Amino acid sequence: MIDVLKNSSFRNLFAAQVVALVGTGLATVALALLAYDLAGAEAGAVLGTALAIKMIVYVTLAPVSAAVVPPALRKTVLIALDLARAAAALTLPFVTEIWQxxxxxxxxQSASACFTPLFQSLIPEILKDEKDYTKALSLSRLAYDLESLLSPALAAALLTLISFHGLFAGTSVGFVLSAVLVFSTVFPLIAAKRGDEGPYTRAIRGMRIYLRTPRLRGLLALNLVAAAGGSLVFVNTVVVVRSVLQGGEREVAWALAAFGIGSMAIAMLLPRLLDKVSDRRVMLSAAGLMCAVLACLLGIWIGLNGAVNWLVVIPSWVLLGVAYAGLVTPGGRLLRRSADSADLPFLFAAQFSLSHICWLIAYQLAGMVGAKWGMPIAIGALACLAIVGFAAAWRSWPKADPEEIEHGHDNLPSDHPHWAEHPAVTGRHSHRFVIDDLHTRWPH
Structure with a gap:
């Protein structure tokens, strides 16, 4: 897996991702503890609202940001966004009110909403070979898991020396180092997509490709499953550990790390697994596991009348991490397979935006429902959400999903260059099929 790090551009970007996510992981723990410090047992509702704000920003800004930034300015914009994130994180220790x-x-998160799609769209341009790209996705997944494993572990160690407010300084340092590494990276040269298209048109283009591609509609439904399990961990871990298990700040960090252990273990196995097993089978299996874990956790919670212990929580969090990695890691492969290179930034932005609609729904169920009606109702609602997503993915993503599809063009002139590039027999031909100007609908 690590042989892709021989590519210097990817190595620098991966290092930038790692240090930024270590900082983000510290902020995740600190934000949960800050919410508990300000709101006590209502911390889940505060976190749910804060994360809902994050999702709203992601949904509205991500598609436009990728469409607005021309390829020539991507490095400058990424550096500026990293520095903006560092400044915002550095201010968090001084808040005294929830509204702040x-x-x-x-x-x-406005800066992150603009940063992430641009960053993600660079990787398939740097690593053209699909096997290398798959390895890069798994490494990227491992980097994201630093936020839920190594960062909480580091936070637990730091909390023995400093208060949780000091963790926000680590976040700022991570973003600054990320900016330095982005600055040192050689970016690939990509031609801009038709200069006469405005940002809104390019943003809509990514959405249109996404929603008209069956495998991506399945991916969207699987994002709902991932959000259901992930939101339970990200929103309610602090409430479960502090209020139910009577743990402290370090125990919150270790519980979050359990989720990361499961996620990292699967992410390291996926490159070899995806060489032998289809993306669809891996992702649907992970979705089934997520539904099963949530349903079993609900049953145990009710059976014990809420008196759960560490022997229930830690294994459940590990299994949720396993399912989560199996759901989200292969997603980049599906996006890369579903668009031309020039459209990838817009498609990644569409995925970023649409997937966070799923998170917006799940965060509200985990936070608001949990605070108002209790943890069993929240877990039950999230389990139902995951089951709905699993059923929708199974139906939307056909089992037969070849890259090359036979199709025709009823209204395409006979002298059009497309016929010369892909000769037809009896008016039909076969080639790698993606939604574009000539292929506006998926063939049936």
């Missing part, structure tokens, strides 16, 4: 948390989270 919400404003700073909106500013911080």
């Amino acid at each position: 948390v919400y404003i700073l989270i909106a500013l911080l």
Whole structure:
């Protein structure tokens, strides 16, 4: 897997991702503890609202940001966004009111909403070979898991020396180092997509490709499953550990790390597994596991009348991490397979935006429902959400999903260059099929 790090451009970007996510992981723990410090047992509702703000910003800004930034300015914009995130994180330790948390989270996540799609769309341009790209996706998944494993572990160690407010300084340092590494990276040269298209048109283009591609509609439904399990961990871990298990700040960090252990273990196995097993089978199996874990956790919670212990929580969090990695890691392969290179930034932005609609729904169920009606109702609602997503993915993503599809063009002139590039027999031909100007609908 690590042989892709021989590519210097990817190595620098991967290192930038790692250090930024270590900082983000510290902020995740610190934000949960800050919410508990300000709101006590209502911390789940505060976190749910803060994360809902994050999702709203992601949904609205991500598609436009990828469409607005021309290829020549991507490095400059990424550096500026890293520095903006560092400044916002550095301000968080000084908040004293819940509304201040919400404003700073909106500013911080606005920068992240613009940064992430641009960053993700660079990787398939740097690593053209699909096997290398698959390895890069798994490494990227491992980097994201630093936020839920190594960062909480580091946070637990730091909390023995400093208060949780000091963790926000680590976040700022991570973003600054990320900016330095992005600056040192050689970016690939990509031609801009038709200069006469405005940002709104390019943003809609990514959405249109996404929603008209069956495998991506399945991916969207699987994002709902991932959000259901992930939101339970990200929103309610602090409440479960502090209020139910009577743990402290370090125990919150270790519980989050359990989720990361499961996720990292699967992410390291996926490159070899995906060489032998289809993306669809892996992702649907992970979705089934997520539904099963949530349903079993609900049953145990009710059976014990809420008196759960560490022997219930830690294995459940590990299995949720396993399912989560199996759901989200292969997603980049599906996106890469479903668009031309020039359209990839817009497609990644569409995935970023649409997937976070799923998270917006799940965060509200995990936070608001949990705070108002209790943890069993929240877990039950999330289990139902995951089952709906699993059923929709099974139906939307056909089992037969070849890259090359036979199709025709009823209204295409006989002298069009497309016929010369892909000769037809009796008016039909076969080639790698993606939604574009000539192929506006998926063939049946």
